[in-house]
Amino acid sequence: MHLLSSFWGRHAAGLLLALTSVAAAASGEKIGTVDTAFKLIGRDHDILVEAYDDPGAPGVTCYVSRARTGGIKGSLGLAEDRAEASIACRQTGPISFPKPLRQQEEVFSERMSLLFKRLRIVRMVDRTRNTLVYLTYSEKLIDGSPQNSVTAVPVDRSIPIPVR
Template sequence: MHLPTRPPSRAWRRAALWLAASTLAAAAHAEKIGTVDTAFQWIGRDHDILVEAYDDPGALGVTCYVSRARTGGIKGTLGLAEDRAEASIACRQTGPISFPKPLRKQEEVFSERMSILFKRLRIVRMVDAPRNTLVYLTYSEKLIDGSPQNSITAVPVDRATPIVLRP
């Protein structure tokens, strides 16, 4: 017996698309480059600055280096602390740049949790087509109140390698 099925609601489709986009953005993983201690903690790890590298999956040959503060102590060690909403970014050409598929004019390429619940570090790639340049912005987002603190960097792409945009 075949039961008729209803097409998914618009809200369900939006939720599925959001989940898929979040999964893709999180799929690019960070490679830890190093840390610098900033404050000693008697119990748990020290407060520190973490430096990580992210290879852009949409622009092969581009790596973004992000530095951000991490809270230590008991809460930080257990993953319960909320890290500060401060980060810095520098993206560089680390190999021949190529594009496996056309890029969106603007899209989130990386996202990482900064607190147990509601805070995320986000990295957005924008394409400056007239200058054939990739622009990367990092900022933190909180469910209720995001932070205006941000950092930006740009990677010029040789004109012999045009950046093709999705229609």
């Protein structure tokens, strides 16, 4: 038992730092919030709007809105947010492709509860229409959610989307 507590004592700070940096890397840029319900203690329930720049397609930004639970649990990061999100992706600059894209891949993922729920954004390539299609959904460890939202960004035909 002493060996175990000694191990955790030495490595807990590093593990916490690693988990914090992973969570921070997955987060989008906060654009704003709108309060939806007042909470006497802790932050209010709200809708959060975040922007995610697609690393595989510079010039494309996805805007995601999602409900965020407030109160004491929400303020401490212990609440489970609702599995509902909306997405709108737009061309925000010249679109380029530093390397070929996969036909379908997860481009963003963010935690929505302490352990079990994640918001995921998947990019798909519609080769026929030269369009990037983005799907957002919530994934729960035990029971996934059918709540989803989809958007598409057409790419000028003079710039074919490279797919590997």
